[in-house]
Amino acid sequence: MSIKIIKFGGTSTGSGEALNRAADIVQAQTHERDQIVVVVSAMQGVTDMLIACADHARTGDQGQLQITIDELHHKLSSIVVSVFAGGAALLDLIEIRMAELTQICQRIQDQGIASPQDLAQITALGERINVHVFSAALRDRGLRSEPVDAVDLIVTDDRFQSAKPIKALTDTRIKSRLSPLLGKALVPVFTGFIGGTTSGQTTTLGRGGSDYSAAILAESLAADEIQIWTDVDGVMTADPVTVPRARLIEEISYSEVFQLANSGAEVLHPKTILPAKEGDIPIIVKNTFKPEGSGTRISHCSNSVRQTIASVTGRFDIRMITFELKTGENVQKIKSHLLATLKEQGTDIWAIFQSEQQRTFSFAISAKNKERALQTIRDPKTTQSFGRAVSQPKVTKNLSLITLVGQDIYLSHQVQSSVSDTLHTAGVDIKQIGNGASPDAIVFAVESRAAGKAIQLIHDRIVLNGSSTTVQPEPVLRHQPAL
Ligand code: ASP
Ligand code: MG
Numbered sequence: 001m002s003i004k005i006i007k008f009g010g011t012s013t014g015s016g017e018a019l020n021r022a023a024d025i026v027q028a029q030t031h032e033r034d035q036i037v038v039v040v041s042a043m044q045g046v047t048d049m050l051i052a053c054a055d056h057a058r059t060g061d062q063g064q065l066q067i068t069i070d071e072l073h074h075k076l077s078s079i080v081v082s083v084f085a086g087g088a089a090l091l092d093l094i095e096i097r098m099a100e101l102t103q104i105c106q107r108i109q110d111q112g113i114a115s116p117q118d119l120a121q122i123t124a125l126g127e128r129i130n131v132h133v134f135s136a137a138l139r140d141r142g143l144r145s146e147p148v149d150a151v152d153l154i155v156t157d158d159r160f161q162s163a164k165p166i167k168a169l170t171d172t173r174i175k176s177r178l179s180p181l182l183g184k185a186l187v188p189v190f191t192g193f194i195g196g197t198t199s200g201q202t203t204t205l206g207r208g209g210s211d212y213s214a215a216i217l218a219e220s221l222a223a224d225e226i227q228i229w230t231d232v233d234g235v236m237t238a239d240p241v242t243v244p245r246a247r248l249i250e251e252i253s254y255s256e257v258f259q260l261a262n263s264g265a266e267v268l269h270p271k272t273i274l275p276a277k278e279g280d281i282p283i284i285v286k287n288t289f290k291p292e293g294s295g296t297r298i299s300h301c302s303n304s305v306r307q308t309i310a311s312v313t314g315r316f317d318i319r320m321i322t323f324e325l326k327t328g329e330n331v332q333k334i335k336s337h338l339l340a341t342l343k344e345q346g347t348d349i350w351a352i353f354q355s356e357q358q359r360t361f362s363f364a365i366s367a368k369n370k371e372r373a374l375q376t377i378r379d380p381k382t383t384q385s386f387g388r389a390v391s392q393p394k395v396t397k398n399l400s401l402i403t404l405v406g407q408d409i410y411l412s413h414q415v416q417s418s419v420s421d422t423l424h425t426a427g428v429d430i431k432q433i434g435n436g437a438s439p440d441a442i443v444f445a446v447e448s449r450a451a452g453k454a455i456q457l458i459h460d461r462i463v464l465n466g467s468s469t470t471v472q473p474e475p476v477l478r479h480q481p482a483l
Contacts, residue, residue, distance in 0.1 A: 002224040007039040007214035011231040012288040014044025016082030023137035035182040038189045041210035042126020054114045057105035116160035127191040135189040144186040151196035156203045163203035174220040211269040219275035226283045234285045234296030238459040259441040263403035264315040309406035318399045319370045322362040324391040334386045347373045351443040353434035400451035402444045410439040428454045
């Protein structure tokens, strides 16, 4: 007996054709001895449209609000009509959910503000509709199936837009609700992205959070495998849109994928990795539109035999905030304090750089977070603990981060010098070299206008020839796991 969690993203259910393919993929895997739980996100584009509705309601743009609701209604109904001969019950359900959307938007419009609760309620509608549609598609194929709403199963705190699951409660509720269904050879179709507070209010796990839902379920049910079905072949050596020679990676470790997901690669939600790793459950990423492909298997595997660089990825439109320290100050202490404060206030730190003399250090953040981060840094509550020990922050703009990921790559002399040589020859200046969250990443900051070219060069000359870049025993830079 094995338990599989099979998750489909927005593109895999975003048209009648895709939805049929996805349902066929599930059907092909139903064997007597396997138990399957399907997880679905909203159909492609639906969450964005729901957020747009909330925005139009908040700004009082009744005209645009109505247009968007009508478009959404039409989009969902057309998919249903294209898949089901008799989809009347689903069309009614969509109608009811659209009425709910209209009602919440009315409230937002009256109050001129969208509360976090309202936003969670609105954005959850996409998944809440899709589980019914997907479950009906499975029943059409002769399978027994039932939609399941995660609101009372994934129990979370009350950060409504990026809620954190409470593990013990979630485990118990998932097991007691889903195990009986699985025992009856029924395929539950579970809402991704959604959770609920202990008092039953809907929360969401953050954008792209359906992957995370699949991993939470998998850990609670001690599943044997998580399948993430998407619109790319798997985890690639680079983003194939910008790097034409990008190739599929067939095997990769949890830690490498975590680094990639945190460095701008959009393959998986980074939070997916931890529950899978904790439960020692492999994640298979596959393409719904090319199911015959091998996909990527993510596991504890170590690629020390391979000794290659797994992948290169970029983050663009970065601001670097640099501090200089007065001599004699404890750089680690001040840095940790600043990092923790920024993180608490919601700013993601994409990389940390530190000069060899330890006198200056920099954080890289998204350009959109700059103002908020500076406010936090200058807040007397933040500065009181280090007073005049650090200089005023200096902001550098137009930077991009290029991250190379591979096992223990940060410790490799050869990777650093190959990248430096390659970029130097191409006339690309490396502004900083630093580390990610583990020794499996090395980050280079370059000027944004050179970033595309730099990624392509690094990929074609170094990643694809990665077998020559063996890991040296002695670190050239000290790794500081500070993220
Ligand atoms: N539907 C949600 C979003 O668009 C969650 C997901 O797609 O995983 O962010
Ligand atoms: Mg996704």
